[in-house]
Amino acid sequence: MPSTPPKAPKPSGKPPAGAESADSPPELIWLRPERAGRGPRPAHSRASIAAAAVALADAEGLDAVTMRRIAAELGAGTMSLYTYVPKKEQLLDLMLDAITAELELPAAPSGDWRADLHALARGQLALVRRHGWAASAIRTRPSFGPNGLKFTEYFLGALAEVPLRPGAKMEALAMITGSICQFADWEQATAAAAQPGRWHQDLMVYLTQVAMSGDYPNLTTALAAGAGAPPPDPDASFDRYLDRLLTVLFETGTESETET
Numbered sequence: 001m002p003s004t005p006p007k008a009p010k011p012s013g014k015p016p017a018g019a020e021s022a023d024s025p026p027e028l029i030w031l032r033p034e035r036a037g038r039g040p041r042p043a044h045s046r047a048s049i050a051a052a053a054v055a056l057a058d059a060e061g062l063d064a065v066t067m068r069r070i071a072a073e074l075g076a077g078t079m080s081l082y083t084y085v086p087k088k089e090q091l092l093d094l095m096l097d098a099i100t101a102e103l104e105l106p107a108a109p110s111g112d113w114r115a116d117l118h119a120l121a122r123g124q125l126a127l128v129r130r131h132g133w134a135a136s137a138i139r140t141r142p143s144f145g146p147n148g149l150k151f152t153e154y155f156l157g158a159l160a161e162v163p164l165r166p167g168a169k170m171e172a173l174a175m176i177t178g179s180i181c182q183f184a185d186w187e188q189a190t191a192a193a194a195q196p197g198r199w200h201q202d203l204m205v206y207l208t209q210v211a212m213s214g215d216y217p218n219l220t221t222a223l224a225a226g227a228g229a230p231p232p233d234p235d236a237s238f239d240r241y242l243d244r245l246l247t248v249l250f251e252t253g254t255e256s257e258t259e260t
Contacts, residue, residue, distance in 0.1 A: 097145030
């Protein structure tokens with residue numbers, strides 16, 4: 001054993017790997033002022049950049065959204081836009097908050113939490129249907145911008161009388177939002193699969209063979225029940241899906257989830 005304690009390493013004056021120095025600008029766009037001090041009025045704004053990015057994503061998909069393309073749409077120099085939005089992740093935050101502004105929130109909850117949450121969820125579904133890129137983006141970048149905060153505040157206010165701990169209500173918001181995005185993805189996949197073509201024809205042949213094999217009686221019964229039936233109304237399907245989800249989240253909670 002050493003007779004004296006080891007010397008502490010000398011400070012290098014550099015932040016640890018992966019850490020930001022106190023003087024570095026914040027990563028979160030909402031902590032960065034849009035204008036850094038006085039000076040001439042900027043030629044563009046975060047709002048105009050986000051609007052151009054949303055229009056591009058709506059038309060061509062999220063992969064088409066680059067600073068070069070946005071600059072071309074705005075008639076600006078590509079590098080100049082980085083002074084407004086330094087990183088792609090920050091641009092995505094702005095885009096998600098911009099479309100969240102499309103959600104129409106009543107002045108106050110009605111007092112019927114289930115009806116209020118149905119209305120909110122229908123609005124969210126309509127939003128991700130209009131913006132086909134948004135469902136996948138929302139799952140990776142929860143929106144905590146000004147419009148996202150307004151939505152969250154209204155959601156929690158609608159649940160004010162529900163005896164569930166606040167953390168469980170926030171978890172429910174994440175689950176409902178994720179489920180809406182998943183439903184929108186399912187709609188897109190179903191619509192693509194229903195397009196006439198060789199793949200769809202082959203699928204019908206394959207499922208017929210599966211049913212005739214006798215190896216999958218439960219699946220065969222389910223397929224037979226839907227054979228010849230008109231496609232279900234997507235909005236009615238969503239309402240049923242949401243009803244089941246709300247029942248599980250708010251009416252069958254465990255004791256640890258409820259307020260005491």
